[in-house]
Amino acid sequence: MKPGTLRVWSQVHTWSSLASTAFLLILCLTGLPLIFHDEIDALGKAHKIEQWDEAQLVPLDHAVDVALAKRPGEVPIYLSFDEDRPVVNITSGRSADVPEAEMGFQPIDRRGAVAAGGGQTGGVTDFLLDLHKDLLLGQGGMYFIGLVGLLFVAATVSGIVLYAPFARKAGFAKVRRAKAPRIGWLDWHNLVGGVTLAWALVVGLTGTINTLADPITAWWRADALAHLTSGEGGAVQPYRSGLVQKAVANAMAKAPGMRPQFVAFPGSPFSSGDHYAVFLQGATPLTKKLLTPVMVDARTGEVDAIAPMPWYMKGLLLAQPLHFGDYGGLAMKLVWTLLDLAMIWLLGTGLYLWLGRIRKRAR
Amino acid sequence: MSRHPLFPVLLIATIALAGLILGLTGDSWEDWLANAALALCLIPIGRASLRR
Known part of the structure; x- marks a missing residue:
């Protein structure tokens, strides 16, 4: 040289x-x-992988209704599934596009539609993560x-x-x-x-x-998600109880072997104004991380479109485990x-x- | 023909990178291989510290 x-x-x-x-x-x-x-985070908490009978769980809509009853005037934004217990986590806010700081988070146990433990924020690791x-x-x-x-x-x-x-x-x-x-x-x-x-x-x-997660997600929403929903826009479909369970079941029927990881409600950053976006994950460790969105019509509960994530979203999803080394x-x-x-x-x-x-x- | 001076560094980097990516694809031997590949990075440090 x-x-x-x-x-x-x-x-x-x-x-x-x-x-x-x-x-x-x-x-x-x-x-x-x-x-x-x-x-x-698990320090001082008893943690065990639980067994449950799917037939005894309340429908997802019931869990959402219970969560919303505790926060009147709010709409559901996300619903995510715990892996090792029959608990769904309901994120809600005054509207589907409120900033993260204004969102409420409620874990609901589907064995009786009662509040479950967990979901508290503001701990040491949350502070360190924000600083990081x-x-x-x-x-x-x-x-x-x-x-x-x-x-x-x-x-x-x-x-x-x-x-x-x-x-x-x-x-x-x-x-x-x-x-x-x-x-x-x-x-x-x-x-x-x-x-x-x-x-x-x-x-x-x-x-x-x-x-760059926010701009990449915004790009995906404007690009691939808009194509998936055929560019439909307009007002955000209001939440109606009774469609979430149907949306998830229809989405799973379109992609056998996959399970739901989370649902984005109409108007949220991960969905369109008139769709439930059901994000499915595969069974292998790799396909578990590469989510597949299924767009379900928020009026009928029928599947409109399904497509794998584009390369840049796959990159973003894989960047997280590769950065944290938690796999x-x-x-x-x-x-x-x-x-x-x-x-x-x-x-x-x-x-x-x-x-x-x-x-x-x-x- | 003499080897490029960066050959060992690039070899270790390639193995570590392959391990990191392979670790994403499975939960059994893939993880074991990923951890072994990453630990390989640290061997030259240990070796140099022990050398007098």
Whole structure:
């Protein structure tokens, strides 16, 4: 590599790293407990996978009505299904398009249409997640974190490019202890940065994709969802009890072997004004994450259209597990923790090396 | 012919990436393979720390 090219890469590495280090440190520190958010949330709660008889459950509409009776004047926005208990979670609000902060959330046990436990927000992990995803600054903060993710990717790629001449000189995974301490730290920095390359790139890129969830969903709603519903628009169909159960049953009949994950009511961000969008998931771990929307007419309960998600929505759905590392059991969480700690160490040594260079120049 | 100095880094990255993606496709040996591939990233760090 020519000295001039090396200098350019060095500048990219230095400035992309410096601009993002403080924020990456916040992300790594808040991300560390978030790896174990399931375990932390379950602390002090008895959790077991329950068995139930489908025939004894009340219809979905009944559960929605019970939830709405507790919040008069509100309309249903989403209905989601718990996997390990016969509980549906009803999200409601004054209208279907209210901001997330104004939505109410009620878990309803379908064995008796009574309120179920869970659903409380405002815990430690919720706070850490908010800090992690938007620095408590809302949508603007989220886009900023996306930018930090891109700077991190630039720092990682430029770091690898710069590592090539060092690896040629010192050899891969060699730390020159006999040399000056600074050389030793540089070798460690290069080694850790090199071996964590794939993980760092995946976490950085998927983190950036996750910050774009709102515009990507809005794009999907305007593009693919509009095609699915043949561009029908107009007023939002008001909620009528008696159609949700039928909508879910009809949707499941169109896609055998799939089960509902959640239902978006008419007017919500994941549906059109006159459709129930029933999101089905497959049986395998991969198809479980790649949801298939079935658009059901909100007047008749009949299926209008079914289509797999477009590539960009699939990308968004897969970015979440790839960012959080929560799909490989406790072993993956432990490795994720070690890699997160390695990243914190990388940030610290990077800063130390830069400060050392500045001091050397000042002398 | 000498190997490119980044060959080991790219090899580890490819294996880790393949493991991460494979882990999404199943819940048994796929997860085990994903975890092993990720743990592979950490072996050179452990090896370098033990080397005198």
